[in-house]
Structures are given as C-alpha cells and as structure tokens.
Amino acid sequence: EEMRTEARRKNLLILILHYLIEEGYVDAANALEQETKLGLRGFEVCDNIDLETILMEYESYYFIKFHKYPKITKKVLDNAENKQQLRSGGRAKRTANSSENVPRVKQQTVQRAVSKTSPGSTTEPKSPTKGSLRQNSDGADTLDQSDFGLSISGISKTGGNGSHPRKGQIIDFHKMIQDAVRMSPDGIPLSSLNYDPDPSERLLKPLSAFIGMTGEMRELAMVVSKDIYLHKPNVKWDDIIGLDAAKRLVKEAVVYPIKYPELFTGILSPWKGLLLYGPPGTGKTLLAKAVATECNTTFFNISASTIVSKWRGDSEKLVRVLFELARYHAPSTIFLDELESVMSQRGTAPGGEHEGSRRMKTELLVQMDGLAQSDDLVFVLAASNLPWELDSAMLRRLEKRILVDLPSEEARRVMIHHWLPPLSSSGGVKLRADLDYSLLSQETNGYSGSDIKLVCKEAAMRPVRKIFDALENHQPGNSNLPMIQLDTITTADFLDVITHTKPSAKNLSQKYRAWQREFESV
Numbered sequence: 001e002e003m004r005t006e007a008r009r010k011n012l013l014i015l016i017l018h019y020l021i022e023e024g025y026v027d028a029a030n031a032l033e034q035e036t037k038l039g040l041r042g043f044e045v046c047d048n049i050d051l052e053t054i055l056m057e058y059e060s061y062y063f064i065k066f067h068k069y070p071k072i073t074k075k076v077l078d079n080a081e082n083k084q085q086l087r088s089g090g091r092a093k094r095t096a097n098s099s100e101n102v103p104r105v106k107q108q109t110v111q112r113a114v115s116k117t118s119p120g121s122t123t124e125p126k127s128p129t130k131g132s133l134r135q136n137s138d139g140a141d142t143l144d145q146s147d148f149g150l151s152i153s154g155i156s157k158t159g160g161n162g163s164h165p166r167k168g169q170i171i172d173f174h175k176m177i178q179d180a181v182r183m184s185p186d187g188i189p190l191s192s193l194n195y196d197p198d199p200s201e202r203l204l205k206p207l208s209a210f211i212g213m214t215g216e217m218r219e220l221a222m223v224v225s226k227d228i229y230l231h232k233p234n235v236k237w238d239d240i241i242g243l244d245a246a247k248r249l250v251k252e253a254v255v256y257p258i259k260y261p262e263l264f265t266g267i268l269s270p271w272k273g274l275l276l277y278g279p280p281g282t283g284k285t286l287l288a289k290a291v292a293t294e295c296n297t298t299f300f301n302i303s304a305s306t307i308v309s310k311w312r313g314d315s316e317k318l319v320r321v322l323f324e325l326a327r328y329h330a331p332s333t334i335f336l337d338e339l340e341s342v343m344s345q346r347g348t349a350p351g352g353e354h355e356g357s358r359r360m361k362t363e364l365l366v367q368m369d370g371l372a373q374s375d376d377l378v379f380v381l382a383a384s385n386l387p388w389e390l391d392s393a394m395l396r397r398l399e400k401r402i403l404v405d406l407p408s409e410e411a412r413r414v415m416i417h418h419w420l421p422p423l424s425s426s427g428g429v430k431l432r433a434d435l436d437y438s439l440l441s442q443e444t445n446g447y448s449g450s451d452i453k454l455v456c457k458e459a460a461m462r463p464v465r466k467i468f469d470a471l472e473n474h475q476p477g478n479s480n481l482p483m484i485q486l487d488t489i490t491t492a493d494f495l496d497v498i499t500h501t502k503p504s505a506k507n508l509s510q511k512y513r514a515w516q517r518e519f520e521s522v
Contacts, residue, residue: 278404279505281450331377413441419456446506
C-alpha cells in the first residue's frame with residue numbers, strides 16, 4: 001500500500017510537470033524539478049492522459065453521483081488567520097533530511113507548534129519572514145532550513161514568479177457555446193486562448209468529457225458520432241449556381257450569429273430550423289455540403305438509418321443523444337436528409353402507426369422545441385422531396401421553408417457552360433465544345449441541375465466512344481499509345497442527347513408550387 005501511495009504521488013508530480021510544460025510555464029516546471037530532485041523529466045505521461053482530462057473525468061463522475069458540478073476552487077481570504085494557516089497547516093511536510101530539499105507529502109495532519117523546530121536546526125521566530133518567502137518565489141536554490149520540520153510549502157500556489165502572466169485558461173466545456181461567440185468567463189477574447197473553431201479540432205474532445213454519459217449512452221453517442229463530417233466536402237458557396245434565397249437564410253442562421261453575436265439577441269435570435277423542399281436533383285444536399293464546408297460548424301449528416309433502431313426505446317435515445325452531442329460540439333449543424341422518411345404525418349399510416357415510431361417522432365419534436373427556447377448555437381437543416389407528407393408539428397418548428405425549384409434559364413446556361421466549357425483538359429485529355437449555350441438553356445426547360453449534369457456527361461461521352469475501337473486494337477505490349485484527339489462536341493450532339501434523356505421531375509413542378517403557396521416561409 002505504501003508503494004502504491006508513493007507511486008501515486010510521483011505520478012501526480014509528473015502530471016503537474018507535464019501540464020506546466022504544455023501550458024508554457026517553463027520557470028515553474030524547472031523549479032518543481034529542481035526542488036523534487038526525483039528526475040521527473042525521465043518520465044512522460046501515457047497517451048490520452050493529462051491533468052485536464054482527469055479533472056473532466058472527475059467532474060463527470062461528480063455530476064452523475066450528486067447531480068451538480070463540483071466546486072474546485074474558491075477565493076482566498078486575505079487575512080492574518082489565513083496567512084497563519086498557510087504557514088503552519090496543511091499536508092505537505094519536509095522530511096527529516098532537510099538538507100536535500102526533497103519534498104514529501106505525509107498522510108497525517110501535522111500538529112506541531114509553530115515554535116518547534118526540527119532536530120539540529122537553529123531556533124527562529126515562530127513565523128517566517130516575508131523575505132524568506134520572497135526568496136523562494138524568486139527561484140533561490142535554498143530555503144530557510146530552520147522550518148523544515150514544519151509544514152511550509154516551498155513553492156507558492158501560483159507557481160514560479162508571480163509576475164508572469166498566465167498564457168491560457170481552462171474553458172468550461174459546458175459554456176463552450178457562449179465562449180465561441182462571445183467572451184471567455186474571465187472576459188478574455190478566445191483568440192488569446194488558442195481556440196480553433198475548426199470542426200476537426202472540436203471533434204477531438206473525448207466523449208468521456210460528455211457529462212451524464214453512461215455506458216449505454218456512450219455506445220449510442222459513438223453510433224451518432226460516425227455521422228459527423230470529419231473532413232470538409234470542399235463545396236463553396238460560389239459552386240452553387242442559383243439558390244440565392246436559400247444561401248442567404250443559411251448565412252443568417254449559421255454564419256452571421258457566430259460572426260456578429262451582438263446583433264442576434266432577443267427578437268433577433270437566429271433561426272433554429274430550415275426546410276429545403278423541391279424536386280430531386282435541384283441542389284438541396286449540395287447546399288448542405290456548402291454549409292459543412294463554409295460555416296466552420298460541427299456538421300451532423302443524419303439519415304433515417306442513424307436514428308431508427310430495431311431495439312425498443314433506442315430510437316428516442318438516439319435522437320436525444322444526437323441533440324446533446326450537437327450542444328456539446330456547438331456551434332453545430334444537424335442535417336436531416338429525406339426528412340419525410342422520419343417525420344411523416346402521424347396517424348395516417350394504414351393499420352395505425354407503430355408505437356416506436358410515435359415515440360421517436362415525439363422525442364424529435366421535443367428536442368427541436370428545446371432548441372427554440374435556448375441560446376444553444378445548434379441549427380437544424382432539413383431536406384425533403386415530399387413536403388406534403390411531413391407532420392404539421394414539424395413544419396411549425398422549421399421556421400423557414402424554402403422551395404428549391406428547378407433552375408431558371410440563366411442558371412441552366414451557366415451550368416451547361418460549367419460542365420462543357422469551350423476547352424477542357426481535365427484528366428489529361430482535351431475536350432472541345434462548340435455549343436450555342438443560349439439555345440441549349442431554352443431546350444432544357446424542366447431539367448434539374450442533376451439532369452443537366454447527366455446530359456452534359458452523355459454529350460461528352462459521344463466523341464469518346466468513337467476512339468474505343470482504336471484503343472482496343474492497340475497491342476498490349478506496346479507502351480506507345482496512339483495520339484488521342486477527340487472530336488468537338490457540337491450543339492447537334494447535345495440536342496440529340498436531350499431527345500434520349502428526359503427530365504426526372506418535370507411533372508411535379510406544379511405540385512411543389514401549389515404547396516409553396518400554402519406553406520411558404522422565407
């Protein structure tokens with residue numbers, strides 16, 4: 001037991017030394033190593049172990065057990081009684097071998113009188129002078145040897161020279177949302193705290209620091225975490241042709257509240273939910289990828305398979321864990337694709353709706369209501385191809401509902417020019433096109449953005465098919481491939497492709513506009 005206790009104390013000193021070095025307190029770290037004389041720099045902490053992680057683990061344990069957070073520190077009372085306790089009380093003691101300056105921590109409380117001295121030491125006044133303490137804080141190699149039998153600490157609580165300013169501070173992760181948009185608890189700008197809003201950095205926060213995370217909930221949190229974008233999709237706002245209203249509202253809900261938090265308070269609080277509805281292939285998912293790339297938020301790409309479970313009660317737990325993780329990693333965006341598969345109208349299914357489905361929908365509605373009544377920077381972006389099948393309660397919580405309609409004539413012209421420019425050398429093969437873009441934009445009326453891309457791809461394949469025979473007749477052993485020169489893509493080729501490639505959702509356009517007139521909110 002004593003060996004375990006000694007190992008625990010040594011590990012604590014190593015953790016403190018590691019923390020001081022990581023935070024840049026080099027003088028304090030050198031003073032600690034010099035006074036202990038235990039060769040602490042010959043050891044290093046193991047992976048995923050540090051003082052801050054241990055503190056967060058303790059906070060999580062304390063919250064689970066007592067339903068409140070522990071009070072770690074308190075303000076020091078500046079009075080004579082407190083100073084006397086600092087000099088004469090506490091667990092820290094010097095060993096009898098005071099000449100070695102090796103600190104030892106005793107389990108028993110010292111009850112010696114202040115006037116009592118260690119054997120062989122000279123008699124000194126009852127209380128050490130301020131000069132002796134200042135000498136130690138200034139980094140002197142030796143301390144007053146007369147008090148080594150008393151419980152006098154050799155290093156002040158602030159560590160090192162008190163004149164050195166702190167280079168950082170511990171940020172309470174429960175206030176990470178407020179810290180991200182305003183100021184730290186002590187009023188220090190987050191730029192000075194080395195706070196990186198990049199999502200990949202926030203994902204490094206361990207789930208062990210997630211307060212209230214039991215064994216079962218931890219497993220569910222790991223399932224949901226798999227749908228967080230670890231890498232940006234690399235889709236810029238400028239890559240999206242059209243959809244100006246949708247881009248403006250997304251910026252109002254996600255980008256501007258983080259950049260200008262003082263504007264979005266009270267009645268101007270940011271939007272919490274946005275529904276993108278329209279025909280398939282018009283850019284709803286592409287807009288979500290742009291949000292993941294440009295908004296610097298933690299992006300949850302959620303589908304029905306993520307929050308629907310075959311086990312009883314797990315679906316609503318997954319929904320609750322999803323929103324708790326979104327708050328934990330805030331500012332964050334939850335993207336619910338194909339929303340009608342999760343939030344269809346309740347009570348309309350033939351034969352009655354399953355109980356598990358009703359509970360899951362209710363939990364999703366409750367969580368979204370919680371977002372609307374809080375200041376958490378969590379934004380729900382939903383997309384649906386069948387908005388008339390959505391539950392009315394969900395529509396109320398999605399404050400903005402935008403029709404992502406088929407592209408206009410100008411947008412179609414820009415798309416065709418983007419996919420089939422006059423000269424393209426992507427992939428090492430030069431592809432030339434001689435097209436009447438204005439005529440083609442008129443002929444593609446009713447085509448979605450995805451349909452236009454498909455038509456452009458098929459038109460580009462036509463000259464490629466003509467060289468397959470030459471490539472197939474080429475000898476495999478001959479490394480010299482014949483010179484490849486593709487024919488120019490003409491307007492006639494493109495028009496011929498249009499006759500064989502029909503639009504996917506032209507007939508539904510009127511139905512979307514009718515629903516828009518009744519439920520639009522922009």
